[in-house]
Amino acid sequence: MPGGTGLERLALAGRGKRLPRAVATRLQPAASRSIAGGGERMSEKGSTPNWIEQAAPPRSYRSLFKWGDPLGFKHPNHGMLALLKETFGMTDADFVSPQRTGMEDFDAAAPAALEERHRQVFERLLGAENVINGAYECTRASYGAGMIDALRLRQHIVENLPAAVLAPRSRADVEALLRYCDEQRIPLYVYGGGSTVTRGMEAVRGGVCLDLSRHFNGVLAFNETDQTITVQPGMWGPELERLLNDAPQTLGARDRYTCGHFPQSFMHSSVGGWVVTRGAGQNSTYYGKIEDMVLAQEYVTTRGVLQTAPQPRSATGPDFDQVMMGSEGCFGVLTAVTLRVCKYRPQHTRRYSYLFRSWPEALAAGREILQGEFGLPSVFRLSDPEETDVAMRMYHIHGTPADSALRMLGYRPMQRCILLGTCDGDPDFSRLVNNKIAAIARKHGAFTLTPFGVTRKWEKGRFTDPYLREDLMDFGILIDTLECAV
Ligand SMILES: Cc1cc2nc3c(=O)[nH]c(=O)nc-3n(C[C@H](O)[C@H](O)[C@H](O)COP(=O)(O)OP(=O)(O)OC[C@H]3O[C@@H](n4cnc5c(N)ncnc54)[C@H](O)[C@@H]3O)c2cc1C
Known part of the structure; x- marks a missing residue:
C-alpha cells in the first residue's frame, strides 16, 4: 500500500x-x-x-x-x-x-572443538565461565525460531554450529574478541534473543558466537528532557517496556513512557535484535519502525568503534545509523543504542474494528485512511478474506446467529475482510483519528464490530x-x- x-x-x-x-x-x-x-x-x-x-x-x-x-x-x-x-x-x-x-x-555430536590456543585466549579474556562449549549450547546459539529451524530440530538435523559461545561482559571485551578473531580469521556471529527467522546467526563457517543476552542488558542513560533512553542491546523487550512504563519508580522520571515497538516476538526478543534486523512492530503505523526510533548507536567493528551522535536529524549524508540498521551483525556488534521514547497513556487508547464486504472495498478504505493526512492510527491491521475467516473462527463468531445475520447483509465468508486497530497519543488526537476511521469505514460499506470488543480479543492473544x-x-x-x- x-x-x-x-x-x-x-x-x-x-x-x-x-x-x-x-x-x-x-x-x-x-x-x-x-x-x-x-x-x-x-x-x-x-x-x-x-x-x-x-x-x-x-x-x-x-x-x-x-x-x-x-x-x-x-x-x-x-x-x-x-x-x-x-x-x-x-x-x-x-x-x-x-x-x-x-x-x-538432545544427542547431537559436539561441534569441532575450539583449538586449545584459542580457548586459552578466550578464557583469559572473559573468564572460563563465559566460554561455553557443548553441542546443546552451541545449537541454541546457532538456531533461531523460524519454521525451518524447528523442522530441522524435529528431524534431529544439527549442523553449522559454532565451536564455542562467548559471553562478553563489557565493550572492552567485545573489542578484544573482535580484534583477536579478526587477526586469527575466526568467523564470529552474534546472539541477541534468538528469535531470528532468517537464520541470521547460523554458524555456517564454524567459529564462535557472542551471546549478548547474558551481560549486556542494562540501562546506560535516560534523558527525560529529550525523551531518550540508552540501553545495552541484550535487554529483552518486556524489560525495556516495564522500565519505561514504570519510569517514575524505575528511572526517577516525572512521567510514564513507552518505546512503542511491539513485534509479535516482543516477549522473547532483544532490543539489539530489533535494531540490527530493522524490525517492524504491531504499533509501527503510529510510533514508527525501529529505524524511526533509533537516535544513536555504538558498534564495535574490526576497524574500531563506530559511535553515531544522538541528533534528531542531519542535513548531511550518508546516514550511518541507517546503513548499520538491518546489517544483522555483518558490519559490527551493536553494543549500545539510544531510542526516542513516547508518553505512555493507555487511558487514551481508542479501539476500532470493522468488517468490509470485499477486499477491494477494504483496501480502498485502508488507502483513504493512511493517505488522509489527519494522523495515523497506532495498530492498523487489515486482513484478507482467508485471514478474516481464520479470525472469525478463532473469535467464535463463525456459525453464530450474528454470523448468519452478517451473511444475510452481504458480509460473506471468504469475501469479507476485517480491519482492526487502535489510536494512541493525546486524547484529542486519538479521538480525531478514530472518528475519521469510522467515517471512512462507513463510506466504504463497513459493518462496525467496534462494540463487540474484537480488538480487545486480538490484543489478548497478540503475543501468544x-x-x-x-x-x-x-x-x-x-x-x-x-x-x-x-
Ligand atoms: C513468531 C515470530 C514472530 C515475529 N514477529 C516479528 C515482527 O512482528 N516484526 C519483526 O520485525 N520481526 C519479527 N520476528 C523476527 C524476529 O523476532 C526479529 O527479527 C527480532 O528483532 C530479532 O531479535 P532477537 O533479539 O531475537 O535477535 P536474534 O535472533 O538473536 O538475532 C537476529 C539477528 O541479529 C544479529 N544480532 C543480534 N544481536 C546483535 C547485536 N547486538 N549486534 C549485531 N548483530 C546482532 C544476529 O546475529 C542475527 O543475525 C518474529 C519472529 C518470530 C519467531
Whole structure:
C-alpha cells in the first residue's frame, strides 16, 4: 500500500509432507499454563486432538525449538481445528499421534572443538565461565525460531554450529574478541534473543558466537528532557517496556513512557535484535519502525568503534545509523543504542474494528485512511478474506446467529475482510483519528464490530499466537510468520 503499512500475520503455509511418526503413544497432560485466549477442547467424543501439554524435557530437542515460556501453550480452538480439517482434508485420525515431537534427549555430536590456543585466549579474556562449549549450547546459539529451524530440530538435523559461545561482559571485551578473531580469521556471529527467522546467526563457517543476552542488558542513560533512553542491546523487550512504563519508580522520571515497538516476538526478543534486523512492530503505523526510533548507536567493528551522535536529524549524508540498521551483525556488534521514547497513556487508547464486504472495498478504505493526512492510527491491521475467516473462527463468531445475520447483509465468508486497530497519543488526537476511521469505514460499506470488543480479543492473544505452531507441527501442518505488503 503506497505510504501505508506492511501487514504481518501468521499464515497457514500449507500442509507439509507428512513427517515420519516418532511418538506413537499418547502423551498425558501434565501441570501446564494455558495462555489466556487459547482454544477450548473439542466436545465430540474421540475428536479431541492429543495436544501436548507438558514442558519440553530439559536438554531435549523440543526445549530448543519450543516457542516462549516452557509452560506456555495455546491450542487451536474448535473453529480453527474445523478449518484446518476442511482446508487440508484431514480427519480426527490425523490428530491422534503427534509426530517428531522432539521430546527425545538432545544427542547431537559436539561441534569441532575450539583449538586449545584459542580457548586459552578466550578464557583469559572473559573468564572460563563465559566460554561455553557443548553441542546443546552451541545449537541454541546457532538456531533461531523460524519454521525451518524447528523442522530441522524435529528431524534431529544439527549442523553449522559454532565451536564455542562467548559471553562478553563489557565493550572492552567485545573489542578484544573482535580484534583477536579478526587477526586469527575466526568467523564470529552474534546472539541477541534468538528469535531470528532468517537464520541470521547460523554458524555456517564454524567459529564462535557472542551471546549478548547474558551481560549486556542494562540501562546506560535516560534523558527525560529529550525523551531518550540508552540501553545495552541484550535487554529483552518486556524489560525495556516495564522500565519505561514504570519510569517514575524505575528511572526517577516525572512521567510514564513507552518505546512503542511491539513485534509479535516482543516477549522473547532483544532490543539489539530489533535494531540490527530493522524490525517492524504491531504499533509501527503510529510510533514508527525501529529505524524511526533509533537516535544513536555504538558498534564495535574490526576497524574500531563506530559511535553515531544522538541528533534528531542531519542535513548531511550518508546516514550511518541507517546503513548499520538491518546489517544483522555483518558490519559490527551493536553494543549500545539510544531510542526516542513516547508518553505512555493507555487511558487514551481508542479501539476500532470493522468488517468490509470485499477486499477491494477494504483496501480502498485502508488507502483513504493512511493517505488522509489527519494522523495515523497506532495498530492498523487489515486482513484478507482467508485471514478474516481464520479470525472469525478463532473469535467464535463463525456459525453464530450474528454470523448468519452478517451473511444475510452481504458480509460473506471468504469475501469479507476485517480491519482492526487502535489510536494512541493525546486524547484529542486519538479521538480525531478514530472518528475519521469510522467515517471512512462507513463510506466504504463497513459493518462496525467496534462494540463487540474484537480488538480487545486480538490484543489478548497478540503475543501468544506463535504457541499454536508447536501443536500444528506436531500433526504435520507447517505455520510461519510472513511479512507482506499490498
Ligand atoms: C513468531 C515470530 C514472530 C515475529 N514477529 C516479528 C515482527 O512482528 N516484526 C519483526 O520485525 N520481526 C519479527 N520476528 C523476527 C524476529 O523476532 C526479529 O527479527 C527480532 O528483532 C530479532 O531479535 P532477537 O533479539 O531475537 O535477535 P536474534 O535472533 O538473536 O538475532 C537476529 C539477528 O541479529 C544479529 N544480532 C543480534 N544481536 C546483535 C547485536 N547486538 N549486534 C549485531 N548483530 C546482532 C544476529 O546475529 C542475527 O543475525 C518474529 C519472529 C518470530 C519467531
